[in-house]
Amino acid sequence: MSASLSIQNRLRLGQGALLRGLLLLGLAALALLPVLNRLPPDSALYVSDFVVSVSGKWVCYAILALAIDLAWGYAGILSLGHGAFFALGGYAIGMHLMRLIGPRGVYGHPVLPDFMVFLGWTELPWYWQGFQFFPFALLMALVVPGLLAGVVGYLAFRSRITGVYLSIITQAMTYALMLAFFRNDMGFGGNNGFTDFKELLGMPLNTPGARAALFYAALVALGGSLLLCRHITRSKLGRVLLAVRDAESRVRFLGYDTTRVKLSVFVLSAMLAGLAGALYVPLIGIINPGEFSPGNSIEAVVWVAVGGRGTLAGALVGAFSVNAIKTWLTSFAPDLWLFVLGGLFVAVTLFLPRGLVGLLQKGDGR
Amino acid sequence: MLRVLLVLLVLAVPARAQDAFTTALAGLSGNFTAQAEAVERLGALGDPRALPILQALGEGRLLKRADGVLLLRQGEALREALSGGASTEAGEVLRINNRVRGALRGAFGRLQLLSPVEAERLAAADGLFRSRSAENVAMLEDALGREASARVRPVMELALAASRLAAGEDSAKRQGIILLGGSSSPEARAVLLEARAANAGLAAEIDQAVAAIDRRLQLKRAAETAFQGLSLGSILLLAALGLAVTFGVMGVINMAHGEMVMLGAYTTVVVQEALRGIPALAPLSLPLSVPAAFLVTAAVGVALERGLIRHLYGRPLETLLMTFGVGMILQQSVRLIFGAQNREVVSPAWMQGTLQLPGGIEVTQNRLWIIFFSLVVLGLTVAAIRFTRFGLEMRAVVQNRRIAATMGIRTGRVDAMTFAFGSGIAGIAGVAVSQIDNVSPNLGTGYIIDSFMVVVFGGVGSLAGTMIGALTLGIVNKMLEPWAGAVLAKIAVLVGIMLFIQRRPKGLFALKGRAAEQ
């Protein structure tokens, strides 16, 4: 990493007025979607349920992208395992949603989820206790990813595993978790995961109203995350992070405990990813081990790269644009979308090292 | 004229045997139960005329004409099974099932036990061992008296022992038990256990014999587990070797590495299909695929390096993301060109079946070849790096690019060649993988993470480390598997590597010096 990048970054923080304006406009437009959904279907401005639920998904992905950007763009920690934190957050809420089904399951068992009943389980495993309470589940959605990130990060950063090695280790982590969650004996529903959710906080799911509420919850969380990340990146910690990213040993020689700095940002990033997952699952209606697949994590990193890492706006732009392209192409050109998406990844890394956001910014920074 | 005579002869001579042989034959066109009984009866009759008919039945060449006459098909020609006369009218192929196939094996055993061909006698003895009937004792004793082949004798002895076990008198049974107890074959063990239920009086002797076999089997099992581990390790080694070059030596993270392996496997398919029409070359398609796969993937590697990766040197993380995109494109291209379905790769005969090692240890031929092959590829890779001009230049560029350039080495060319070399090895791995795994567009995704793990575990930049890393992981995995199951074993290995790397971040064999830093 060259030192010029960090200067660019400081410039960028000052230059982002246009970008910030566009961003706010975009978020405001998003906020309107559920309202437009209530218009009569033949109105020109009407948006379908599909658009609301898809953009809700994108909002969750944007939070995940922010989390990755915080770790990668600002602290230089490229994790290829953020999908795991996202999935763990999702599983935590998923467990809550499963508990809420209660006797409404197919087999009418008062406590056990359906998949446990028909596999012949008789008792709820201990780690399912407590998830009947929403606050506990929400807490776990943050704590479990945070804890995992803490352990993995501590071990890695302590031994000064950086760069590519860290990427490979985090990739192995999510791969191992995927294999583990695929096992039916783990008690997480195996390959099918959790589905058939009924309600959340007394609100029946699978209604436009519930979707709008979840959508707003995700949007608020995105706004909150954005503010939090902005606060961090502008604080002294943010500057230290940039310094760590660009020249870790020098920062260490200056007396900073770089392990602690990196660890704290990694844990925070994992918790944000967990939050994104927790919002995603009730909106989508399913969580299963496929979310742990290494490809998913890489894809999420690519969103950030496409949007432009090292800028918070870039993470959002990337998450929204790549997913919009994907949603459109998987219907429009089902045989060719992988070419377009793959080509986009190649083109962006080659020609737009600063991502799409880099196009909007003044000066080329060189 | 002659034929008419022959027909008359055939019709006239067996008038006496009409009853047994022909009635039995009629059963062949019945249902599976009737077929199996007919086959058994024909075997018991010992009439040599039965042999070609039963062989035709086993190979799906026996037909029933509308008037009930059985026909044999030889190539295009059809003739009547009994009379030998040609038939112009075809019939319906008689289908058999496993039960009939098992009965056929026993019948062949009786009919071919005295065959002049060694392989047929061997198969016959094996068939009699599996069908084990007291009726065969005298026959086997007779055959054993004449048998000279050291390959056939032990099988005949086992068959005799198993047949004696099915006999009436206890003394014969005891002889059988002792003989079976002296072998180290799991089948003999199964025969003993089967007999145990029927012979309560001999339980003690049988238990003793089984225990003796078990002791020998234990060693055999340990050896087989080690072999399985070695085999898994050799595949990991092949898959990781190319990565050890591109990642280990050049520091390029190629997420499309798995796709290179996949391209190698598809090259094998293409070569095989291209050579199918050329009888002289068709059996060599697999060996010929090796250089072909190397060239194809090396060419893709050069294009990738010169066209894309070269622009990203010094930015390994971007390279990672870009090659991920390349991998997606390669995968979808193959899917569109070859279809999403699996493609068939035929294994040559010399790679099929098992090989018996001393001590009854059985190893599968294809895996044995792959272990051997992986070591050859490793040797060649080391040799290429150690002893060739290209290897020298490559090491020079890795150690100090600028000085190498000032010495007149065209570093760009060396980069391209190194990447091509690594990709080519991945392609060769694809040839080997095509022999044990699916050849489908997704083939590569299953190998990429394991390959990275091997390289990182072994020590980036060290080929010896890659080899030891791969074999260790393979063997540890296979040792854990019986205890923990396949999934947990794999998870345990992954977690183990993660913990190991944080103790020794540079892997088993850490490179020293500047190249190791970066």
Added chain:
Amino acid sequence: MTQRLIVSRRALLAGAAGALAMPAIRPAFAQGAPIKVGVLHSLSGTMAISETALRDTVLMMVEDINSKGGLLGRKVEAVVVDPASNWPLFAEKARELLQVHKVDVTFGCWTSVSRKSVLPVYEELNGLLFYPVQYEGEEQSKNVFYTGAAPNQQAIPAVEYLMSDDGGKARRIALLGTDYVYPRTTNRILRAYLNSKGIADADILEEYTPFGHSDWQGIVSRVKRFAGEGKKTAIVSTINGDANVPFYRELGNQGIKAEDIPSVAFSVGEEELAGIDTKPLVGHLAAWNYFMSVDSPVNTEFKKMWASYIKNPKRVTNDPMEATYTGFKMWSQAVTKAGTTAVDAVRQAMYGQQVAAPSGYTEQMFENHHLSKPVMLGEIMENGQFNIVYKTPTAIPAENWSPYIPENANRRKG
């Protein structure tokens, strides 16, 4: 229920907005607007290997029906999307098909998890899904018609055959499967069934492997050892499509012959065998409701249609394709009978609908949304086709709620 709520709220809003907001009511589909058929099969990712053939089958059926003048005098149009073997994406694409493309019916899904993922969407929006793959049962939705087999239409007859005289009188069974819900449930049902036939738990080996498992050395040796206890042993395989190739290779290479240890598979069809050299596998079995080698006029027609559509003589037909064919025929009959594509009317018309299927039997849709199907066992032949060694005399109705799962007694009805 929910659906009605939305409609009424929308109606209210519309009323409030008045005529101002609706200057020109977009005409509802005029007579002659195409009937839309959604195709929800993965065209990329791990499931593409199996699902692309089903997409082709639906497209073939659409082409066929259009060449015969369409349906209700309207053209039929396929809407193909790629859910990319990604389960949440299945749900998203299902919603897109229903709400954006407004499809009248969907043919789709292969894995159980993809079906479970889209199920809430079809129920919420009252769509219609035809699911063509054999599965574990324990499900019944008014918005799904299941045209593949339930466990009693595949697994139990197969094991019955293995234990019969013809099948080799197996008394020891190795249940090998991929670790997901279909094998787990099927094996649970089979274990209960085997126990009821006097086979003790000690004579049952149950082993699970992950998806795409490629190293079968250990498990095949374990099966060999399990078989070496002096009782006739058979393998019942619920191994998922992709992992079968290396499994069979290992079986062949370790010299396990079908005469000694026969294996019967529930997920191996003609398409899977196209990727393997079948010579060492001759005699191993598969249980399905259709084989390409079935000798029936409808099948001849079906194979001819497929060959001329796909234009590749190597491409085979298989059971899920047949189930897609049968489902499509049945749907078009039901639409004709109902005179509309409206979901509720088509659903009613589906019940009791009969189709002469390529399997050579007349298959009927029951009110449990499952099809009656014949059960067939085929032995693998050298040419990669199946030699049918057993057929049930009639098509068997599905028991999607297995009597061998005791919890089904407490099941909530309706």
